[in-house]
Amino acid sequence: MHYLVTGGAGYIGSHICLRLTELGHGVTVLDDFSSGHRWAVTGHEVIEADLRDLEQLRRLLSGCDFDGVFHFAAKSLVGESGKKPVYYFQNNVSGTANLLEVALEQGWRDCVFSSTAAVYGNPTTETIAETQPLKPINVYGQTKRVMEELLSAVHAQGNCNAACLRYFNAAGAAPEQGLGEWHEPETHLIPNILRRAAGDDLALTIFGDDYATPDGTCIRDYIHVLDLADAHIKAMELLHQQGGFYRLNLGNGRGYSVREVLGACEQAVGVPIAHTVGARRPGDPARLVADATQAGEVLDWQPIRDLQAIVESAWAWEQQRRAMAQV
Numbered sequence: 001m002h003y004l005v006t007g008g009a010g011y012i013g014s015h016i017c018l019r020l021t022e023l024g025h026g027v028t029v030l031d032d033f034s035s036g037h038r039w040a041v042t043g044h045e046v047i048e049a050d051l052r053d054l055e056q057l058r059r060l061l062s063g064c065d066f067d068g069v070f071h072f073a074a075k076s077l078v079g080e081s082g083k084k085p086v087y088y089f090q091n092n093v094s095g096t097a098n099l100l101e102v103a104l105e106q107g108w109r110d111c112v113f114s115s116t117a118a119v120y121g122n123p124t125t126e127t128i129a130e131t132q133p134l135k136p137i138n139v140y141g142q143t144k145r146v147m148e149e150l151l152s153a154v155h156a157q158g159n160c161n162a163a164c165l166r167y168f169n170a171a172g173a174a175p176e177q178g179l180g181e182w183h184e185p186e187t188h189l190i191p192n193i194l195r196r197a198a199g200d201d202l203a204l205t206i207f208g209d210d211y212a213t214p215d216g217t218c219i220r221d222y223i224h225v226l227d228l229a230d231a232h233i234k235a236m237e238l239l240h241q242q243g244g245f246y247r248l249n250l251g252n253g254r255g256y257s258v259r260e261v262l263g264a265c266e267q268a269v270g271v272p273i274a275h276t277v278g279a280r281r282p283g284d285p286a287r288l289v290a291d292a293t294q295a296g297e298v299l300d301w302q303p304i305r306d307l308q309a310i311v312e313s314a315w316a317w318e319q320q321r322r323a324m325a326q327v
């Protein structure tokens with residue numbers, strides 16, 4: 001098979017490209033490198049393009065024959081999305097509409113799409129199943145909900161098959177293959193803890209230790225990026241075999257508290273990591289954990305890497321990343 005991977009120069013997309021090529025598939029990356037990295041696409045065919053530019057997409061993609069599209073390209077900073085809603089809707093929603101327009105013209109039918117747990121907003125149950133109402137509380141989540149609706153509408157016309165994969169927190173790396181997470185700014189907990197451990201001058205604060213959780217800190221669902229990659233590939237295979245439209249949560253279904261994550265990082269690093277405890281952040285729910293039962297059944301998939309495997313791989317990657325940053 002040969003696949004188009006939008007956002008393939010980004011964190012998650014680059015790991016999917018890795019797994020696809022390990023499985024013998026061909027990969028073409030489409031990316032504007034607005035947050036992706038050129039080193040992350042070494043060895044892949046690359047089309048440098050901005051999804052917002054329909055004519056450019058038509059010019060560069062017409063005549064290309066892909067067996068399916070993995071669609072990762074998006075802006076995903078929650079804080080920024082609130083400050084730049086028009087930009088987020090243009091990039092994420094209009095960009096997806098343009099991609100679908102070209103996909104329909106070219107006859108690529110199967111699309112695996114990066115959705116997010118942010119489509120749910122604040123949950124009303126202990127674990128979040130796909131039946132939970134979609135009430136995003138930020139612009140980023142709103143754009144992803146609309147992107148899902150767009151795919152659903154195109155599917156309803158009989159023109160595409162799609163799997164919208166709602167993931168919680170992707171983490172971990174593939175250091176042996178020289179891949180890992182590198183966002184600037186970095187907003188994710190694990191890379192920030194490890195940057196602090198490696199000596200970066202950043203404030204590490206636990207926001208609230210008085211939640212109704214076993215150790216008082218918030219619980220979130222982390223999933224290794226290579227487990228995510230395998231779920232994406234299984235979703236694409238499902239679309240090839242039986243078509244359809246799917247909305248599936250991807251998570252480990254257990255959840256880890258901030259203190260557990262910090263403890264796992266300290267074990268990986270081998271020394272205590274300096275941090276402070278601050279006040280709760282407004283709007284932070286105590287627990288955001290996936291019920292990923294449906295994905296397990298539909299995709300015949302389970303995450304196999306635990307929190308310690310996630311942070312060990314992220315720590316090994318952090319050493320490489322710092323060496324690359326110094327060059």
Ligand SMILES: NC(=O)c1ccc[n+]([C@@H]2O[C@H](COP(=O)([O-])OP(=O)(O)OC[C@H]3O[C@@H](n4cnc5c(N)ncnc54)[C@H](O)[C@@H]3O)[C@@H](O)[C@H]2O)c1
Pocket residue numbers: 006007008009010011012013030031032033034035036037049050051052071072073074075076091095114115116117166167168169170171183
């Ligand atoms: N990282 C997570 O924990 C997480 C959780 C849930 C959902 N997601 C979703 O997964 C996807 C990938 O996330 P990530 O962490 O790898 O992000 P990332 O920023 O590392 O990757 C996104 C990629 O898309 C590219 N891109 C953005 N806008 C583009 C455009 N208009 N045209 C072409 N390329 C464009 C960027 O250059 C980048 O390479 C995103 O859609 C994100 O919303 C991520």
